[in-house]
Amino acid sequence: MIxxxxxxxxxIAGVGVSGMVIMVMNSLIMGLYxxxxxxxxxxxxxxxxxxxxxxxxxxxxxGIALSLVMAVIGILFAEPIxxxxxxxxxxxxxxxxxxxxxxxxxxxxxxxxxxxxxxxxSGDTVTPMKISxxxxxxxxxxxxxxxxxxxxFPSMGVSGAxxxxxxxxxxxGVLGIWILFTGRTRLRLTLRNFSLDKNxxxxxxxxxxxxxxxxxQRFLPYLVLVLFxxxxxxxxxxxxxxxxxxxxxxxxxxxxxxxxxxxxxxQNLGAGKPDRAEKGGxxxxxxxxxxxxxVCVAVWFYADYIIRIFNSEPELVEIAGDFMRIxxxxxxxxxxxxxxxxxxxxxxxxxxxxxxxxxxxxxxQVPLAYYLPEYTGLGVYGVQWAIVIALVLRAAIFAVYxxxxxxxxxxx
Numbered sequence: 492m493i494x495x496x497x498x499x500x501x502x503i504a505g506v507g508v509s510g511m512v513i514m515v516m517n518s519l520i521m522g523l524y525x526x527x528x529x530x531x532x533x534x535x536x537x538x539x540x541x542x543x544x545x546x547x548x549x550x551x552x553x554g555i556a557l558s559l560v561m562a563v564i565g566i567l568f569a570e571p572i573x574x575x576x577x578x579x580x581x582x583x584x585x586x587x588x589x590x591x592x593x594x595x596x597x598x599x600x601x602x603x604x605x606x607x608x609x610x611x612x613s614g615d616t617v618t619p620m621k622i623s624x625x626x627x628x629x630x631x632x633x634x635x636x637x638x639x640x641x642x643x644f645p646s647m648g649v650s651g652a653x654x655x656x657x658x659x660x661x662x663x664g665v666l667g668i669w670i671l672f673t674g675r676t677r678l679r680l681t682l683r684n685f686s687l688d689k690n691x692x693x694x695x696x697x698x699x700x701x702x703x704x705x706x707x708q709r710f711l712p713y714l715v716l717v718l719f720x721x722x723x724x725x726x727x728x729x730x731x732x733x734x735x736x737x738x739x740x741x742x743x744x745x746x747x748x749x750x751x752x753x754x755x756x757x758q759n760l761g762a763g764k765p766d767r768a769e770k771g772g773x774x775x776x777x778x779x780x781x782x783x784x785x786v787c788v789a790v791w792f793y794a795d796y797i798i799r800i801f802n803s804e805p806e807l808v809e810i811a812g813d814f815m816r817i818x819x820x821x822x823x824x825x826x827x828x829x830x831x832x833x834x835x836x837x838x839x840x841x842x843x844x845x846x847x848x849x850x851x852x853x854x855x856q857v858p859l860a861y862y863l864p865e866y867t868g869l870g871v872y873g874v875q876w877a878i879v880i881a882l883v884l885r886a887a888i889f890a891v892y893x894x895x896x897x898x899x900x901x902x903x
Contacts, residue, residue: 500725506732507735509589515714550605550609566595627659636655637652699841745783863877
């Protein structure tokens with residue numbers, strides 16, 4: 492996004508909006524992989540590595556099938572999808588180019604994610620980290636080369652940014668699969684006795700579909716907000732797009748600790764230790780909240796400087812900087828919203844997080860995003876306040892639900 496930002500506000504907005512569409516679609520696959528993580532963690536905790544291997548085989552089948560569907564959608568419908576949001580023609584053009592390549596290459600994302608999730612669910616988080624560091628450094632180097640046409644390569648603009656991501660993720664996917672099948676991690680995969688298992692696929696989907704809906708709802712309402720932001724101009728859409736990328740970056744520590752807490756909770760439940768499962772969740776919340784508190788101090792004083800890393804257009808910097816300062820309230824509850832929801836999902840209890848996310852997004856965030864800019868004089872900043880209010884409410888609900896402990900009795 493830093494390199495794309497040098498191409499102008501239209502490129503930021505196009506890549507940002509199309510990126511949100513891609514994240515909505517990717518959430519479908521990621522949700523189904525929640526079932527993979529939960530089942531592998533339980534089987535590993537119970538010492539049944541053969542069943543863990545069998546579940547992983549079925550997950551690869553689901554991932555490849557869904558990736559092919561996403562590729563067809565990207566190739567045929569990228570531009571019509573973006574036209575739905577009322578954005579300017581140059582924004583649609585930039586975004587469609589980015590979306591087609593990303594979705595056409597979604598199978599690479601699927602292979603990279605499946606291989607790393609299997610390792611994480613088995614209790615090995617170090618190897619996936621090394622893989623990610625390797626292929627993301629490759630990504631960082633390759634991206635500006637393809638965007639600006641350095642050395643022998645042509646200048647490809649936003650298409651270059653998309654190709655850089657697809658190529659680097661392909662590298663990570665191939666490396667992850669090689670490590671799994673050569674036994675260089677805690678769980679060695681094989682294709683021995685492979686056959687489609689409708690029962691396992693159904694169990695994966697039964698856990699994963701609610702998680703997919705939850706994941707989609709984490710991003711789809713932010714995409715819908717583009718409809719309310721578009722009338723304020725391309726700079727406002729660009730600012731909203733930048734906010735989503737910065738939010739994703741700050742969500743990563745919470746997501747990492749939430750996934751870790753979920754894996755540990757699944758393994759502890761599999762080993763008959765529910766109290767340890769809960770304790771891990773609260774420790775992860777405390778760690779995330781402490782980290783975010785430090786980040787929020789930096790955001791309050793340096794928000795405008797952070798935005799200028801991406802783009803220096805004064806109007807975009809002003810809007811995005813104010814968005815970040817408003818979002819400080821939301822950042823402070825990331826520990827409760829993200830960590831606890833992922834911890835609960837990690838043990839297979841996906842209905843609760845789906846329900847809470849649906850209700851707070853569609854009955855609170857979206858209506859407020861429509862009402863606040865129009866009727867309170869807040870203008871485009873009303874949209875950001877709507878996001879924050881929904882986040883705080885969601886955090887309170889997750890905290891109460893986690894403390895009640897019903898998720899400890901979840902059978903998968």
